[in-house]
Amino acid sequence: MFSIIIPTLNNIDYLKNCIRSLKKNSKFNHQIVPHVNVGEDGTLKYLDTEKIDYTFTKYNSGICEGMNLASKKAKFEYILYSHDDFYFCPDWDTVLLNEVNRIGHNKFYLSGTMINNGPLKFDCGSDIDTFDEDKLLCNYKNINFYDFQGSTWAPHLIHKNLWNKVGGFSEEFYPGTASDPDLNMKLWNEGIRIFKGLNDCKVYHFGSIVTRRYKDHPTIKTESGSKGAKIFLLKWGISIKFFKKRYLRSDEIYESNLKEPIKNLSYYLDLFFDKLNYLYLRMFFKY
Numbered sequence: 001m002f003s004i005i006i007p008t009l010n011n012i013d014y015l016k017n018c019i020r021s022l023k024k025n026s027k028f029n030h031q032i033v034p035h036v037n038v039g040e041d042g043t044l045k046y047l048d049t050e051k052i053d054y055t056f057t058k059y060n061s062g063i064c065e066g067m068n069l070a071s072k073k074a075k076f077e078y079i080l081y082s083h084d085d086f087y088f089c090p091d092w093d094t095v096l097l098n099e100v101n102r103i104g105h106n107k108f109y110l111s112g113t114m115i116n117n118g119p120l121k122f123d124c125g126s127d128i129d130t131f132d133e134d135k136l137l138c139n140y141k142n143i144n145f146y147d148f149q150g151s152t153w154a155p156h157l158i159h160k161n162l163w164n165k166v167g168g169f170s171e172e173f174y175p176g177t178a179s180d181p182d183l184n185m186k187l188w189n190e191g192i193r194i195f196k197g198l199n200d201c202k203v204y205h206f207g208s209i210v211t212r213r214y215k216d217h218p219t220i221k222t223e224s225g226s227k228g229a230k231i232f233l234l235k236w237g238i239s240i241k242f243f244k245k246r247y248l249r250s251d252e253i254y255e256s257n258l259k260e261p262i263k264n265l266s267y268y269l270d271l272f273f274d275k276l277n278y279l280y281l282r283m284f285f286k287y
Contacts, residue, residue, distance in 0.1 A: 002030045002093065002157065003074035007066035008084040009037040012046060013128045014206065015084045019052070025090040028097070033073050034084070035066035063176030064169035071160075071168055077106075080157045087133070087204040088155075089115075089140045095201040096157055106159035108194035109187055110201075111151035117207025118153070119145045119251070124204060131206075140202050149258065150248025151197035152180040158187070166190060172235075178228025181240045185232075188247060193257040195248050230285050239274050246270070 004022065008015045019032060036043050036056045047054045055069040071079055078100070082088075092112060099110055115122050115136070122143045125131035166186040173179040184195060233239050244250040246261040261267060 001028045001076050002078045002080040002096075003071070003076045003160070004030050004032050004080045004082055005067055005070045005074070006032065006034040006082045006084050007037065007063045007070070008034050008043060009060055010039070010041040010043070011084050012041045012043045015043060016046065017128060017131070018082065018084055018086050018088070019050075021086070021088040025088050026093050027091075028093055030080075030093065031075055033070045035061070035070035037061055037066060060175065062171075062174045064171045064173055064179050068168040068171065071163060074160055077160055078157055079160050079163050080155055082155045082203075083205065085206040086155065087131070087136070089136065089202040089204065092155075092201045092203065095198055099196070099198060100157075103194065106162060107190075107192050108196065109151075109156060109158050109184065109192060110194075111153060111156040111197045112201035112203050113145050113148075113197055113199050114153065114205040115140065115143060115202055117205040119148075120202070125206075127206060131204075136204055140204075143202075145199050147199050147254040148197040148250075149252045149254050150184075150195045150244060150250035152184050152244065152248070152250065154180075155201070155203055156180075162187065162190070162192070170235075172231055173228050176228075178232045178240060181243060182232055182235070184248060185236055185243060193259070195258060196254050230281055233274065233278055234281055234285070237275070237278055238271065239277065242270055242274050 006015065006018065015034065022030065022032060032052055034047060034052065034054045036047070036054055037060045038058065039056060044056065053073055055066070055073065057066070057069070061069070067081060096110060113120055116124065120143050122139065124133070124136040166183065169179045170182050173182060229240050236243070246267060247258070249258065
C-alpha cells in the first residue's frame, strides 16, 4: 500500500474527482494525504468531512514545500506523488505493486503514464464539466504507449527512506517547475539506475488547470517559466535537456537498468554548450 501525496490549490472539484477515482479504482486501501494551499474554496471542510488527513498552509507553498510537509505524515513504505487533477484508471496500483515486487529492492523511481496531457492522446474531456468517465473506462486498456526509460513526471513512486535520504523535493524550485528532474538527479547521485515509466499504470490528466487559472494573479504564483531550468543548470552544471537525454534516456523504450552515459563527440558538444550557458547564468542570473 502507498501513501499518496496530493498538493492542491483551491481546486476542490478536481481534488474530489481524483480522490473518488482512487477510492473507486484502487485494489488496495491506500493512505491519501493532500497538502492544501490556501484552501479558500471549501477544500478543508471537504477533507474534514471525509476524514482524510492533510497538511495545510494559508499561503501557496507550491508543490515542493507542500509535498515535503505532507510526506511527513506518510505511514506506508512507498510515497506516490499525484497531481490533484488526475483521474486514476483501474489497475493502476496493481501494476505498480507488481513492478515493485518484481524488482525486489527499493532502489528505483517508477512512474505511471498520463492520458490526454501526456504521451497517450485520447480526449475524454478538457475539464471536469466535459469529463466523460464512461468513455475513459471503456477505452483506457486499448490506449497504449510502452514501458519507457527515465520518466520525470507524476504519478511517481519511490520508497519513503529514499525520499527522506535525498530530502524530498528541493524547495528552491518554487513553485515546482524543474523539481522533478532535480529529484531524479539526486536519486542518480545516490546510485539509482531504475527510472521506469509503466504503460499499464494510467491516469487521465486534465493538465495545468490551476496554472491557467492563476496565470496573471498578482500574488498567487503557480508557474516559474524557465527559472526552474536555470536553477537546475546552475545547481548541477548541466541542463535538464542534457540530463534527460544523456543520463535518463527519457522516453526511450525501457530495456534495462540505466548505465553511465556514453561520452562520445556528440556528448561533449552538447556539454560544451551547457557549460557556456552555465557561465552566462553565473554572471547574469540571480534568484
